[in-house]
Amino acid sequence: MLYREAGQFKTSYSADQGIFPILQDRIGMAIILAVAFVAVPMVASDYFLSTIFIPFLVFSVAAIGLNILTGYCGQLSLGTGGFMACGAYAAYKFATAFPELNIVIVFLLSGGISAAVGVVFGVPSLRIKGFYLAVATLASQFFLIWLFTKVPWFVNYSPSGVISAPPRAVFGWYVTGIEATAEAKYLFCLTFVAVLALVAKNLVRGRIGRAWMAIRDMDIAAEIIGIRPLQTKLLAFAVSSFYCGVAGALWAFIYTSSVEALAFDINRSFQILFMIIIGGLGSILGAFLGAAFIVLLPIFLSAVPQAMGVPVTTSTLAHLEFMIFGGLIVFFLIVEPHGLARLWQLGKEKLRLWPFPH
């Protein structure tokens, strides 16, 4: 009822092309940002911040990355974990080789390294599509993880192969290492996520995003209107891998505080693919919804039976999780390939007309 756009007239193209053309959406976004930046760090406990909010933010970045490649450009990839590992190890190498370098720059540089690696593994996409491309990116997943486990240079010759993230500060506040508080880590992550999400949204609603979607929807027609397929696809691989690389660096430095290759194995790639399928292919909002869903579902599953007094063992919970994920993925692929984001959009459209059906 409150969600109406009646009376909101757009008098310029710039107003019509804004990210949130409807006033209520702008207010909603401002509230969400205020809550995320002010209320959450004040209210939430350290435990909640470091086990729910931080992983949610890190996953969101990775999901945006994969969504750019798969959801917007239509190139199926199973190499997300590999590119995240790339970012994590690059960040470790940069941070230890140049201790003076600001951690923000370290993260951006490691995203850059990841982007370069992504471009290399994206070259086959000119020739192969769909499942075959997925298998080709699978090669990158296994190769990169193998490389990071086998070559001791990447872990600075640490005998265990597991290394901890060095402490680094931004404006005098520690954001990585033991001294960093959960609030500082959370706010640092959140700032990264907010900026990266805005950049992603800007890219997909402009010239570059339209070129990606044209390649996704019909590559032959895209080429005939003058889009160069190779450059466009490689740009998608680069941007996507940049996001995944930054996500990997955030994961290792902020979330787990340790860099280990196992965290980025093939399961991670699938997990992020599930996020964008459930959240919504080709939607930035979908990346957030999917990430929230996958982070929250296990917590929800363990909390609800407890609250109802039903004893459920941990192994049953793990199995339940698999079953629910499996069922939901099949459901979304069949019923709503555009995921939660599409359901949200449909809900809004209904609300705009409510109480009339048309």
Add this chain to the structure above:
Amino acid sequence: MGRAHIARTIGDTLLKVENVSLGFGGVKALTDVSFDIAKGEIRAIIGPNGAGKSSMLNCINGFYQPSQGSISYKGVVRGAMRPYEAARGGIARTFQNIALFKGMSTLDNIMTGRLLKMKRGFFWQCLHWGPAQAEEIEHRETVERVIDFLEIQAIRKTPVGRLPYGLQKRVELGRALAAEPELLLLDEPMAGMNLEEKEDMCRFILDVNEQFGTTIALIEHDMGVVMDISDRVVVLEYGRKIADGTPDTVKADPKVIAAYLGTGHG
């Protein structure tokens, strides 16, 4: 008949096809075809099914490479090229089976037609502000003119997958027009349309030609339409050219009549 009464300037040769042959393995799709397209005219390519009409268009916009012969565009003989290079040279086209970007809105589909004209680089695209936004709005204005021209204002924000067939064809024409081409290739623009939709489409084609001076090469099966709107007609049969000339000459040509109706035996 004909459109001689309308004052238009039909100028020099824009595109010249010389002795083009195209084969796929043992199948000869085109054999030794030569014709030209003059600047500003509407040129029809007709012929029975499988005559090689679409293959001819595919050669012109770089989708196929002729195995023999040459194509010169604006007086320059072209080498082997990719379709996006033809697009950069000012050749746009529509398809027999609609080739729209299904997941995008009408507006975005037509905006893709402006992609080649948009120059702001990656950095500005990330910000989507300042010069990038100004450029976006400038091209939006052009696109809105195309939308007005084709009378599709009401479906601006509708995903094209949801539109009926006739409107999809119109959006596809819009996407080609947004690129402001010098040569517009239309592959069966009226296939599967009812009379009213056909009349609309004819009007758009004629208006494009007259108002923007766009040269048009079209393939069409509806002989009434072809004979009414085109300046000159090429007739292909089994990959060979059997006639070329004004609609009236072509219609009277015994070879054309034979190709379409069959020859009498006896």
